[in-house]
Amino acid sequence: MDFQFKNKKISGILTILPKREVLFEDNISNYSFSHAKSMKLKLAMGYNKQRIAEDGVCSSDLAKFGLEYLINNNLLEKEEIDALIFVSQSPDQFLPPTSNILHGHLDLKQDTLCIDINQGCAGYIIGLQQAFMLLDQDAVKKVVLVVADVLSSKVSKRDRNSYPLIGDAASITIIENDENFSDIFCSIKMDGNGADVLQIPAGGFKMPSNEETAEMVEDDNGNYRSLNNLVMQGDKVFNFVQTEVPPMIKKILERSNTDKDEIDYYLFHQPNRFMLQKLADKIGVDRGKLPSNIVENFGNSSGVTIPTNISYNLGNNLEKNIYNVCLSGFGVGLTWGAIVMKLGRVKFNKIIEF
Amino acid sequence: MEQFLEKLAEILEVDSVKREDILTEFDEWDSLTLLSIIAAIDSDFNLNISAEQISSFTTVGDLLKYIDSNKN
Numbered sequence: 001m002d003f004q005f006k007n008k009k010i011s012g013i014l015t016i017l018p019k020r021e022v023l024f025e026d027n028i029s030n031y032s033f034s035h036a037k038s039m040k041l042k043l044a045m046g047y048n049k050q051r052i053a054e055d056g057v058c059s060s061d062l063a064k065f066g067l068e069y070l071i072n073n074n075l076l077e078k079e080e081i082d083a084l085i086f087v088s089q090s091p092d093q094f095l096p097p098t099s100n101i102l103h104g105h106l107d108l109k110q111d112t113l114c115i116d117i118n119q120g121c122a123g124y125i126i127g128l129q130q131a132f133m134l135l136d137q138d139a140v141k142k143v144v145l146v147v148a149d150v151l152s153s154k155v156s157k158r159d160r161n162s163y164p165l166i167g168d169a170a171s172i173t174i175i176e177n178d179e180n181f182s183d184i185f186c187s188i189k190m191d192g193n194g195a196d197v198l199q200i201p202a203g204g205f206k207m208p209s210n211e212e213t214a215e216m217v218e219d220d221n222g223n224y225r226s227l228n229n230l231v232m233q234g235d236k237v238f239n240f241v242q243t244e245v246p247p248m249i250k251k252i253l254e255r256s257n258t259d260k261d262e263i264d265y266y267l268f269h270q271p272n273r274f275m276l277q278k279l280a281d282k283i284g285v286d287r288g289k290l291p292s293n294i295v296e297n298f299g300n301s302s303g304v305t306i307p308t309n310i311s312y313n314l315g316n317n318l319e320k321n322i323y324n325v326c327l328s329g330f331g332v333g334l335t336w337g338a339i340v341m342k343l344g345r346v347k348f349n350k351i352i353e354f
Numbered sequence: 355m356e357q358f359l360e361k362l363a364e365i366l367e368v369d370s371v372k373r374e375d376i377l378t379e380f381d382e383w384d385s386l387t388l389l390s391i392i393a394a395i396d397s398d399f400n401l402n403i404s405a406e407q408i409s410s411f412t413t414v415g416d417l418l419k420y421i422d423s424n425k426n
Contacts, residue, residue, distance in 0.1 A: 033384070041386050161385070219387045234385070235392055235405035242396050278393050 002255065004188040005132040012075060012174040013318075015311035016066040016148075017298060018053040019353045020341060024164050031160040032222040036156025038160070045165065045252040046273025046292065050278055050299035053168040057354070058092045059148035060101055062170035066304045066354045067106060067144070071173060081141040083113040085130055087123040087147045087303050087333070090154070091116060102146070111139070120198070121331025122188070123267045124171075128327075129186050131175040145173040147303040153188055154200055156225035158216070162232050165272055168297020171307035174234050174347075184341040185256040187248055194334035197236045202227035237274060241330050246282045248338050249326060256340040260285055263340070264323040265314070269330055270294035270305035303329065310343070311351045318349040355418060360396055362414065365390045373415035377408070391417075399425040 024047040028038045041047065053062070063086070071075035086099035099114035113134070119126045131143040148170035155166045178205055202213035213227040225231060236279030251262055266289055268276060276292035283290075291313045294305050301308065306327055310318070330336035361370045365391045366380045377383060385402060395401050399421055411417045 037382075037384060037386070044386060044390070204402045235389060238389060239390060239396070239404065242393075274393070278397065281397065289421070318363055 001188060002235050003129055003188070005136075005184040005186065007177055007179045008132050008135050009178040009181040010128075010343055010346060011176050011178075012070075013188075013310055013349045014066050014070060014172045015304070015308045015351045015352055016170040016172075017051045017308070018057065018062070018087040018168050022050045022052050024048055024050075024133045027157060027163060030163070032156045032158070032224075033160060038043070038074060038327050040215045041160070041164070042045060043341055044274050046296040047164040048296040050152075050164075050167045051169060051301075052166075052299070053150045056083070057150060057155070057168075059088045059150050059170060060092050060098050060105075061089050062150070062168075062354050063102055063146045063172070064105055064274065066170055066352065067102065067146070069352055071106070076144070076174065078108055079200055080142045081112050081144050081304050083115070083131070083134050083143040084108070085115050085117060085127050085145045087117045087119050087127040087145070087151055089118060089120050089302060090148075090150050099146070102218050103151055113140075119335065120302040120330035120333070120334040121271070121305075122147070122333065122337045124269075124306040125327060125329045125337035126190060126335070128173070128175065128202060129188060129341060130336070132184060132186070132238070135175065135177055141176060143175045145175060146191055147171050147173070147307060149302045151230060151302060152161065154228070154230045156216070156229040157224070159229065160233055161221070161223050162230055163297055165300045167295075167301040169298065169301035169304040169308055171311070173303050173307060175317050182342055183256070185252055186339045187242070187252045188335070188337035189248065191334045194236065194240060197240070197334060198230075200230050202230070208213035237271070237331065240265065240334055241271070241275060241336075242278060242282060244328055244336050245279060245338075248336060249283050249328065252338050252340050253326070255303060258324065258340055262324055263289070263326045266290040266326045266328070267306055267309050267313075268328045270300055270309060271331070272300070302331070308351070313348055314349060316349060317345050318344055320345070355422070358394070358418075358421070359414075361398070362391070363421065365394065371414050373418065375414045376412060377414065377417070379419050395421060401425050
């Protein structure tokens with residue numbers, strides 16, 4: 001479905017990455033594949049370095065660190081936070097909401113709306129859309145969108161399908177009103193028939209984790225995982241993305257009256273380089289305009305890859321310049337979405353390490 | 355289709371492929387190869403095929419027949 005917003009902007013993006021760096025080669029011996037085959041996979045998918053949080057580090061730890069950094073460096077004032085949106089698939093607990101935990105930790109005012117949203121690869125798009133909607137309220141002047149995931153501990157180390165690409169990260173985006181910014185176009189679609197394409201079967205209320213769900217089982221491709229682990233049907237995700245995303249981009253460009261060459265950057269979720277290059281070809285844009293280098297440098301951190309992409313590839317250029325950008329996220333749900341907007345003249349756009 | 359056979363040979367890392375070749379007997383036959391074939395079929399024929407479907411074919415010829423009767 002289509003959304004449109006007026007007089008709003010992103011005024012700052014901070015990405016928080018765990019310091020621990022793991023190399024693809026470090027884990028090759030865990031996979032039941034020949035060295036040569038694994039190296040071929042590395043080359044095709046662009047696997048190399050991943051950022052993996054230390055054991056026991058929660059999404060909220062990365063978020064707290066980033067929020068305190070912004071507050072201590074006078075880039076954000078506590079009193080001006082009217083809404084705190086926390087998008088994640090790895091909340092600290094089932095209850096309370098992690099946004100409330102952050103609210104308490106920072107000792108924010110009572111007139112701050114806290115919302116947790118369970119979303120993954122399209123989570124940044126959903127989070128922005130929610131932020132834009134909230135800003136239409138008079139009482140909301142500034143929204144803090146936190147997207148954080150530490151899913152690496154849920155991925156089997158013997159799963160060559162998913163482990164080489166996983167990454168942990170958090171990001172904080174500040175969204176506020178500004179009459180000088182042009183209209184923002186947003187499109188979001190859902191297909192719950194594909195809810196099982198990307199999932200963690202056990203650990204919720206339907207199938208609580210126990211000894212049985214922890215049993216490691218080999219799949220048809222020689223990967224080992226348990227029901228407690230994340231499981232992805234890679235070919236279905238690939239086909240879904242190639243089928244659904246290009247027409248969505250085409251339509252949103254038409255709706256916003258933008259030629260595809262007028263977009264300076266296509267800042268997409270980062271599943272792997274292979275998929276992104278095929279996507280660029282199918283949309284018909286230069287691969288250089290659609291960065292695909294996040295997985296090889298940091299890993300795929302679900303909803304955090306779009307802000308990581310922005311922080312890493314645009315850096316402080318975004319403080320001076322304004323770009324026409326097309327953002328897109330796609331994955332778990334299945335959920336896919338896109339935003340066409342102007343992005344720039346931000347107060348900050350950088351990466352810090354936890 | 356001849357061009358696609360050349361591409362298939364490249365993906366499978368062999369000099370050439372014949373219609374009667376058994377898919378699973380290629381040394382390079384694995385999930386990454388499958389994905390590469392899915393991507394090649396998508397870009398050359400604008401056709402979506404699942405890993406399951408490809409796995410249900412025995413020979414290269416079976417795969418080509420499927421593409422022929424389903425391509426746009």
